[in-house]
Amino acid sequence: MQNLKFDQDIKPLSEVRNGMASFIKQVHETKRPLIITQRGKSAAVLLDVHEYVLMQDKLELLTDIRTSLNQLNKGEGVSHETARKKLLGRIKP
Structure with missing residues (x-):
């Protein structure tokens, strides 16, 4: 797993919800997890299978x-x- 890039790999839930396909593609291509935040706090992680x-x-x-x-x-x-x-x-x- 690649290291997290804080400027690219932390996104609010509202942004992820609106562009889920592009974020799944990003995670798959970069092999980096995506941290999903809710109300400014980390809530979930999206990982490549x-x-x-x-x-x-x-x-x-x-x-x-x-x-x-x-x-x-x-x-x-x-x-x-x-x-x-x-x-x-x-x-x-």
């Missing part, structure tokens, strides 16, 4: 890493050498 999926994938990976680190800190993991032996033992006849 592909960028949203990538963001969800990254979040899932980070969650898995955090879970793994917590398990290791609790002593619930196995050493690299033990895991390696188990995997190699499964693929050798």
Whole structure:
């Protein structure tokens, strides 16, 4: 996802409502999110679908890493050498 350009990527709801197709095109082409404001405060974010999926994938990976680190800190993991032996033992006849 590209970095936000504050002068281009923050729009009031009334402007977005009147030109939704052009804003969807902008988000799709620039890969930048569009912040939609209502009464001067941020209210919603419009994202390109592909960028949203990538963001969800990254979040899932980070969650898995955090879970793994917590398990290791609790002593619930196995050493690299033990895991390696188990995997190699499964693929050798």
